[in-house]
Amino acid sequence: MHLHTGLLTLCFGWAFAFYPNRECPDVGLSDLTDEDITRNAILTAVATFMEGNPLPGKPGFKPGELVDLVPLTPTSLFKAYFRADVSPNQFIQAIQNIVTGNDEVERLYAQQSDYHFHCEQITKSITLFQQYRDEIFTQIKVSKDKMDVNAYEKAQLKMGMALHILQKFYSNTNWVEMGKRTTYRHLVNASDPVFPIASSAIKTCKDCLPTESGSLNCSGNLLVDNLLTSGYKKLETCAAKPKGKCGHGGKYDETRLQSPTGGINKETANPELSPHSNLHDKAARLAENATVEFFIGPGFGFLDSLGPSVFRKFFNLQGYSLSFVIDTTSSMSDEINLVKTICINIIKKVMNSSDAPYNYVLVPFNDPSFGPAIVTHDVAYFQSQIGALTATGGDDCPEMSMNGLKLALANSEPRSNIFLFTDAGAKDVALLDEVMIQASSVETQIYPMLTGYCSASGDVVEDNEYMKLAKVTGQHYTRVQKGKLNSVLGITELALNSAPAVLVQVTERTKKLLFYVDETLRELSISVKKNNDVPFYFFLLTPGDTDKTRSRRKRAVTMDAKVSSLVNTTNYQVVKVQVTQPGQWAVEMSSLDTYTFEIAGKSLLDFSYKIMEEKNGYVLPIQGRPEKGAEYILSVAVEGDSGKLTLTRVIIFDETGKINKAYDVNKSTDSRGQLRVSVPVRFNLTSFTLGIAGKTESGSEFHRCKPHLIRTESISLKLSEGQKSTLTEGTSLNVLVIASNVGPDQTFTFNVKDELSLMRSFNPQSILIAQGQNVTLTATFEAPKPLSQQLSSLVTFTAKGGTSTNYLKSVITVVPEVKEIPDQDPPQYNITQLGDICKGKKKSVQVCKSHNWDLEFQAWDNISGVFVELGLPAAEIPPVYSLNCNDTIISGVSWASCQYSSDCCYPHVSLILTDATGNANLLDVDFRDSQKESWSSAPRIQSSVVLAVSLLSAIFY
Structure with a gap:
């Protein structure tokens, strides 16, 4: 194996087949990688499925209408199938x-x-x-x-x-x-x-x-x-x-x-x-x-x-879940009816729209109970379950909200929206990291909506668990007085968007914010929040406007019918705007102050990303969170339906949304509709978000960012080099995970969970790791016995210190013990007669075609029948031949008695004898002699051999 010192390495050393992805520099423009093959095949398979399974109430598709889309991409496929802007x-x-x-x-x-x-x-x-x-x-x-x-x-x-x-x-x-x-x-x-x-x-x-x-x-x-x-x-x-x-x-x-x-x-x-x-x-x-x-x-x-x-x-073809996690303790008795009304109004608003969710999830939580999760497609039933909620129990203030969120995440589709209603902190706050990891891994957005807060100690925590959840998942943390939830109901409308696209998410002290709107956007939502209670308002400026479209505090009706107010409180305002013109827009504030802006809209122009590292001579996605200060490769793929796109910048934002690092690129959509770049990066921030900038085919500038926060950690978890992940039934396996600490000296607590409970022990459970040092976590797994077929368990390793938490997911596979030795014996044969009339000097075609040579043989197999076929290479003069076999069974053994005959223009033959499991023997006969001229000029498969009979043994499943 070759060692590498540069960041963008050659993909070699371990290269065995199609290369994994296009991040490998050795991959050429005309090469097809594992990822290309898999992606293209899935698109074809799903497009074929969609053609045969149109949406209820929608017209059908002609054969090839979706499969033959040019280009066939997730975006083009979803837009054609749903006949609407639905994000893939x-x-x-x-x-x-x-x-x-x-x-x-x-x-x-x-x-x-x-x-x-x-x-x-x-x-x-x-x-x-x-x-x-x-x-x-x-x-x-x-x-x-x-x-x-x-x-x-x-x-x-x-x-x-x-x-x-x-x-x-x-x-x-x-x-x-x-x-x-x-x-x-x-x-x-x-x-x-x-x-x-x-x-x-x-x-x-x-x-x-x-x-x-x-x-x-x-x-x-x-x-x-x-x-x-x-x-x-x-x-x-x-x-x-x-x-x-x-x-x-x-x-x-x-x-x-x-x-x-x-x-x-x-x-x-x-x-x-x-x-x-x-x-x-x-x-x-x-x-x-x-x-x-x-x-x-x-x-x-x-x-x-x-x-x-x-x-x-x-394949996640059905869309997102609309999920509600609701506190039902007695402190919510004054709020529960309002919460139920809000939830039902949200459902009614979205149930018949093109943005309707695939299903609905309800998880009530109390103390000490939580759940069960109610998952349904039936809107009437779901509304009845919400209507039946009552507030009772829960003697102390903090409740089991994290368990409620875990249950909702497990039962919601990936990239869903979860609304949390509570007036208390989390008693089970120890689960916060697990919930954040779970939400981040499926990119689900959590909207905490609080009418109060208290911690287990009874204190109000400023940077509480709900703020952290909202920040990590890129959504709003909303806290209002009891009875005021209606004032922020419009926030829910931001979540009900089948093609969400975020343009700007930034916190800064300013009086004017500039941003770009491209022609793929049909509507915008502009959210402005501030931490103090000093009243504010803002003007929205569009390209070429001379009049200012105003959104003022406490104003229910706007001056422009194209602008509607969704939220209007002292320190939080949200408006929805219909886009009429692309170009540079601006939000002008009434006074200089620190504001948090989020500008989002509905558009199919979006991007996905992968953080990758070198492994085994390849470039592969990382496991867990990135390590602070380490070098990685950031791969960005742009999806869109705006014709030919050009990507000009890949951007890293700090936690406030300000640009930390921008990478200039210049790449356009290829003939397959793909636009993908990779850049070497080093993440020096504790947390960050990612964004891109580019131009559409018409020249409009576009900006997109991912609102969820990416955390770097000082602790990293990696499987030990050469670690096995397969064990046989009844045996045990030690899985070694290397925990490395690049941060300050600190004590880390480890945990290991696997879904099939195969793990029997792990060590250490807690240990001090000095800066720059590492320790080996050893987890022992035991396979059950007996086992009828292969099974697998998804295992999650976690390490948590005072300032850093990371995780590693891996699959442990258990295979049954081989109880029967498979048939590995090829068929046997015995030549009973072989004519050698073809020996001699080369004759004319007319003469050699008038002479035949014969081969008689018996073939047998102790377990299954014998199949005989010719394996003849192409000949200049096609042979005239015959092959006939008679099958019989004698004392449980399958016999084939065969006769082969050919003219002397083709004085050699290769016969393949195969049993039912693919074990093969090769019977070769060749009369050609390199010392003499042969009968014909047919191509030779053996030289200097007068008669060759060779045995070929093979196993074929």
Whole structure:
């Protein structure tokens, strides 16, 4: 493995197949990566599903109407399907979780050849893939009615791991080289026929030819065109490249100069990296087609196996949840009826709009009880459940609000809106970090709405847990006097937006704020808040305006019908504005003071991001929160429906929304509708937000920012190098996690949770870590026994100190013990008669066609039937031949008695004998003699051999 000192490193050393993503500098413009293949396949599968499943009450689609969108992107697909501006953010999150799972294979299983179809581990790889698939399908079938957002996240991660194995078949085996132009269906559907595999006894490659430039020409280096093989590369599970076997190849393969030189990988279109680079596109397209089949293959794919409702849920196609977490303790008795009225009014306002939520979630909380969670699509039922709430109990002030939020997060769709109503602090405030991690990981927004506050000590805390929650999730913390909740009801309207886009979120001392509005925005919300109670008002200035559109304090009706007031209190005002003209706008305040501005709107022009790090020679998404001061790669992807977009800047904002660092870029949407850049970054702030700036096709400047706060931590958690994450039933596994502290000396408390309760112990539970030092957290997991099939558990490791908290998520997989040794014996054969009439000197075609040679043989297998087929290379003179076999069973053994006959213009044959599980033998007969002229000029498959009968053993699942 090569070591790197620069930030943007070459993706090599561990490179086994299609590269994970475009952040790897070795990836060329024409290369298709794991992420490209997975993303394109998911878009095709989902578009196909949407064509066949239009929204209730909406017209249907013609075949290809969605699949053939140009470009086909999440944004274009959602806009066409919903026939409205509906953000695909939840769908993008599902795709990203699957891609992350694909990446995790490179993090966890880089040294295991069966995850990559490496070193002719073809049968093991197929079995492994099918175990993953069966686990995912079975677990969802068994528990689909109980699965929460965390369970679906785990399923998406596991799906990505399975797809990694599936896709590697096409880059690392010789399927494409054999001329196959369709997918290997047996991979995704075990009932389809198997294909025979080259055994360890047969040579599969010859040396590649050196060129004048010093490189290798590997065209035609394969020696087999009727058996599966794959490339070898040194791994923990593959110590050396055997004699006569193909290598992986490419300049980062240390065995590439060992005979047979070169290799067969097709992972890129660069011949220096991929010896069969000319087949890269074909391999990638087949991998993409196979991934589509995995999802929507008729009768066996994910859709037909689990049904349309699970398919929608799995890909987050249904939209967001509208969730209410309501305090029902006796102190809320004066408020509960108003809260119920507010919630029901919100539901009525949104239920029939294009922005209607997918479902509704209600979680009441008290003390010490909380829940249960009520999740429904039935609006009438949901309203009745809200109406039935009463306020009682809860003797002391703080209540169980964090448990209520945890339950709501678990039952809400990703990227949802949760409204919290309470008049007290959280008794279970120790869960705050867990709630913030959970909310941040699914990008759900929490709106705390308080009519009072008290802590466990009875004191009012200024920077309380609800303020922290609102800040982390990028939303408003609202506190009003009892009985005044109606005055801030308009805040809820900000959440009911099917395509939310934030332009500005900043706190600063100013009298005038400038901002840009682009033509994709149809409406704006302008929110202004201040910490003191000094009355204020503001003017809204649009491009070219001479008159000022005013929004004044305590004014219910605005001067302009295009402006409506949503909130109007002493220190908080929100207006909604219809956009009539793009360009530079301004908010002019009535006086110089410190204000918090949030300017947002409805637009499909948005972005997503990934914070990435170097790992195993690749660039992969980080796990947990970034470490303060560490170097990362920030990848930004822009989504939009405004034609060709140009990204000009990637921006890091400090916690107040002021620019901390801006990176100048200049990149436009490509032919596939993608606009993505990556920049090297170092996060020196304790917390920050991200934003972008660019131009639309018409030249309008656009700005977007993500309102949720990203925290850096002094503590980091990483799996130990080479850590295993699979254990066999009845065994135990120690998982080592390295905790590193770059901050001040402090004591950290550790915790480990896994959903299947496989963890038996962990140590240490608490320890002092000095600055610059690290400790090893050891968690022991035990697999249950007996086990009928593979299962997995999502494990979360957390470390919490006085000033820093971080987490790490990983998947632990348990596999059943192999109780039966699979059939590994190939069919046997015995030649009973062989005619040698074709021996002699070369004759004319007319003469050689008038003479035939015969072969009679018996083949048998102790377990299953024997299948005999020809494996003939292309001939200049097509042979005239016949092959007939009679099958019989004698004493439980399957026998095939066969006769083969051919004219002497083709004096050689290769017969493949295969059993039901794919174990193969090769029977070769060749009368050509290099010392004499042969009967024909047909291409030779063996030289200097008068008669060759070779045994080929292989295992094929």
